[in-house]
Amino acid sequence: MAEPVTICICTYRRPSLFETLASIAQIRLAEVEVAAVLVVDNDVTDALRSEVTDFAGSYRFPLRYCHAPAQNISIARNAALDGVETRWAAFIDDDEVASTDWLEELYAGAEGAEAVIGQSVAQYGPALPGWAARCDFHSNRITGRVDNAYTSNALLDVDFLRRNAIRFREELGRTGGEDTLLFRQLTASGGRIVYRPESVVYEDVPSSRASMTWVFRRMFRAGQTHGLLSREFDARGFSRLGLTAGAKALVSAAMTVATLPGSDASRRWAARAALHCGALSYRVRPTILEEYGAAPSPTPSS
Known part of the structure; x- marks a missing residue:
């Protein structure tokens, strides 16, 4: 049963x-x-x-x-x-x-x-x-x-x-x-x-979520969460995160332009760029954007 x-x-x-x-x-x-x-x-x-x-x-x-x-x-x-x-x-x-x-x-x-x-x-x-x-x-x-x-x-x-x-x-x-x-x-x-x-x-x-601004913010925060997970569960990966995330962000940004801005492919690459920028941001300064609650500013994570 x-x-x-x-x-x-x-x-x-x-x-x-x-x-x-x-x-x-x-x-x-x-x-x-x-x-x-x-x-x-x-x-x-x-x-x-x-x-x-x-x-x-x-x-x-x-x-x-x-x-x-x-x-x-x-x-x-x-x-x-x-x-x-x-x-x-x-x-x-x-x-x-x-x-x-x-x-x-x-x-x-x-x-x-x-x-x-x-x-x-x-x-x-x-x-x-x-x-x-x-x-x-x-x-x-x-x-x-x-x-x-x-x-x-x-x-x-x-x-x-x-x-x-x-x-x-x-x-x-x-x-x-x-x-x-x-x-x-x-x-x-x-x-x-x-x-x-x-x-x-x-x-x-x-409709409030059907915008690339919302997508960028969500993906950037997801990248910051990846940085937090790397710090807590993958020390070696976290030590290299600045290099790996930075390189991926540059490639994604280049593909955003190469795939014709405004196209679906360009939007997907731009979202990936935001994700990797979030990871890079966390490696430089370990904070995570607030998605919920009243305050929109970044807050420190432990």
């Missing part, structure tokens, strides 16, 4: 939370039991509590509310881990909707693993520029090493995390990258990650 799973949703002032909850209520269950759905509210006040409580009255699964104020996603995710009473916790974002077989497919990869990662597929409306869908900078898929993972569609063995004292790093709670670091810690502790693209969640891309 399958072990029960707690579904965790960390949220901050997004009405789309209730669309996420509605999609979860429609999932197919054959091999999985949902013990509870846990909503972790990262807002300063608990004004959402009454809405979730009202929604819970007619909800398919037991629905619990947890208030974890601070506008810090790591604090919210750690509160989710603390609130889980099952071995397995499935994470989905509050701006995503689950496919019918989302959880079944995710759990199908759990045997012998401590984490299973699915796809997060971006949806581009007709009002967005055409290059956004063609370049698809917004979807989350694993294409390289499997521990370059994310929590937007993930199943975690909470017992394993607790035994190894693995937590989301709070100082990264406004910058992003805290989930990638957690998965790197998981594998360093002997955990196994399985990528299961058959498990799919969907996310509508808002």
Whole structure:
């Protein structure tokens, strides 16, 4: 018999939370039991509590509310881990909707693993520029090493995390990258990650994110996160990061121009240049841009 799973949703002032909850209520269950759905509210006040409580009255699964104020996603995710009473916790974002077989497919990869990662597929409306869908900078898929993972569609063995004292790093709670670091810690502790693209969640891309400015900032921050991971897990690679990232940034910048600025290929090369510039920036000065919270300025990372 399958072990029960707690579904965790960390949220901050997004009405789309209730669309996420509605999609979860429609999932197919054959091999999985949902013990509870846990909503972790990262807002300063608990004004959402009454809405979730009202929604819970007619909800398919037991629905619990947890208030974890601070506008810090790591604090919210750690509160989710603390609130889980099952071995397995499935994470989905509050701006995503689950496919019918989302959880079944995710759990199908759990045997012998401590984490299973699915796809997060971006949806581009007709009002967005055409290059956004063609370049698809917004979807989350694993294409390289499997521990370059994310929590937007993930199943975690909470017992394993607790035994190894693995937590989301709070100082990264406004910058992003805290989930990638957690998965790197998981594998360093002997955990196994399985990528299961058959498990799919969907996310509508808002117009505010369908710009190259947003892409550059996201990729630059991702490069800084790479620098942090190199510093903590690959001292030799970190010592050479200035040279390697600098060379890759120059090549990518040259290809941005060579492939006709404004074309899809040029946009992809420009995004790569931003990634490598972020890594180079971290090697020179170890700070990471804040993607979340009120302050837009860089903050030091430890």
